[in-house]
Amino acid sequence: MGRGKVVLERIENKINRQVTFSKRRNGLLKKAYELSVLCDAEVALIIFSSRGKVSEFGSTEVTKTLKRYRQHCYSSQDANNFENRSEQNLYQEVTRLKTKYESLLCSQRNMLGEELELLSMKELQKIEKQLDRTLSQARKRKLKEGQEAHAGVGGPSNKAAAANTQTRAQPSVPNLEIGYHQFIPQAEALQPYYWPWE
Numbered sequence: 001m002g003r004g005k006v007v008l009e010r011i012e013n014k015i016n017r018q019v020t021f022s023k024r025r026n027g028l029l030k031k032a033y034e035l036s037v038l039c040d041a042e043v044a045l046i047i048f049s050s051r052g053k054v055s056e057f058g059s060t061e062v063t064k065t066l067k068r069y070r071q072h073c074y075s076s077q078d079a080n081n082f083e084n085r086s087e088q089n090l091y092q093e094v095t096r097l098k099t100k101y102e103s104l105l106c107s108q109r110n111m112l113g114e115e116l117e118l119l120s121m122k123e124l125q126k127i128e129k130q131l132d133r134t135l136s137q138a139r140k141r142k143l144k145e146g147q148e149a150h151a152g153v154g155g156p157s158n159k160a161a162a163a164n165t166q167t168r169a170q171p172s173v174p175n176l177e178i179g180y181h182q183f184i185p186q187a188e189a190l191q192p193y194y195w196p197w198e
Contacts, residue, residue: 033059044057
């Protein structure tokens with residue numbers, strides 16, 4: 001005849017409770033020892049009785065095993081915390097970027113003259129200032145590009161005109177003719193000379 005099923009609940013009788021504790025504690029210590037020997041496992045077992053008495057078993061030093069356990073637990077918790085923080089940060093970043101995107105779309109629609117009836121006077125004035133600044137910058141850039149294009153359009157003829165003005169700015173140098181000296185200004189020297197009998 002086998003043993004009946006044991007109901008797992010607190011034993012009310014103190015003596016029976018103490019006897020059961022001693023037997024089961026010894027059985028648990030024996031199983032821990034067998035596990036460490038048979039399976040070459042690092043086992044640490046700590047038992048506190050209801051009176052506060054400590055019973056322990058360790059295949060190696062219990063403190064060494066506990067230290068290893070703490071390192072393992074904390075590194076796992078840190079990894080989990082890091083993953084949770086990373087997920088939260090990514091979620092917050094996505095939410096922030098969505099909000100910013102929607103705000104920019106709304107601002108763009110307002111700049112294009114859409115949905116203006118929903119805006120307050122202050123917001124309308126802000127948009128007006130932004131448009132004025134943008135228009136001013138566009139005009140400056142257009143003027144600058146126009147000046148650069150005008151300066152580059154002339155090409156060789158502009159270079160020749162620049163050379164002529166540069167030559168006129170230089171002081172006249174007397175030209176020497178055979179037999180006599182005649183002073184001819186530089187501008188006249190460039191013009192063709194016509195003989196009276198021609």
